Amino acid sequence: MFATFLPILFTIFVVIDPLGLVPIYIGLSSHLEVHEKNRTIRRAVLTAFLVLFLFILAGKWLLQLLHIHPGSFCIAGGILLFIVSMEMLFGQATKSKVSNQEQQGPSDEEERISVAVFPLAIPLLAGPGAITTILLYTSTEGEIIPIMVMLVISVAFTLGVAALAMKGSHMVIHALGKTGVSVIERIMGLLLSGLSVQFVYDGLVKLHILSPGIL
Template structure:
């Protein structure tokens, strides 16, 4: 039987961690200057990649981490460092990659992974799948995961309307703000990972 408590709990947890409103300026910064068709494609690609990564870790995440001898804090620190590199590019306005690869890469990295499907979301899903009882519990968990990614796609898809309102000057401002937010998020993630390593030592 479908468990609305499990669904609601995981959905809210993922909403806080994946933060659809907070992802909007970062998505706008990474997708600005591209044709509308490519921006729309980036929105669903990012959501699809995030869902794919979360689904894989939901199904066999603990086994993957154990096999690779990778701890959760190591995953957090690596994700934080990757986000920090992206944030520095946004802050300095550098874009050295060719246009075509950048269009693809921005949707996959950093949007799909590790920004949306980051260590926090991955760990939450692994624990939720392990704790779910029976078919109803599992159905509730996967329904929450799917619903969260639909919300993420809709948020990014319709945030493109903002670009038409704020024009180029506004996009530059949003890009710098997004870089600052993302750098703070990255540093916090690295700190959390280091603190977990210290606590576990």
């Protein structure tokens, strides 16, 4: 069980990338008062958790409804995660999480309130990469309930780290520096690239294109 949980936790953590969110959060919240920042963090984390929890509950049945074979989705998801890992390795803006338009800061009071939901919660915390990862794991054959429980714990833990990182954002930047955050992101990107290739291999096995144990 623990051997299954660790890869799930690691993948969710790397894809959501709570430490990498800190510089973006600082830019988005620079105009907010302290109490507004606290409300923004709570709202962003809660919204992201509800969105991801919905996909944890309904992900497997969504794939069945669309008649998508788990093996096919493993390959597609592995390719998407590989793109994310390349963006992390080369320090590019992560297009799978947020576009240039979505990174723009708010300009009036109404937008100040909504920044928690967009773009912090969606797509920065609960973006296509995180949703794809959840669908990958919920599409596996066998007992789904333990996988769903592990996903909920992993998402809750990662979002908790994201909340703490945002709350202490200036301390994180001061402790690690921009270079430190960049190095950590690249190491995570390298490890994620290996996991993404493993997803593609597992998909090929499920589609009976490769035999188990060929690698």
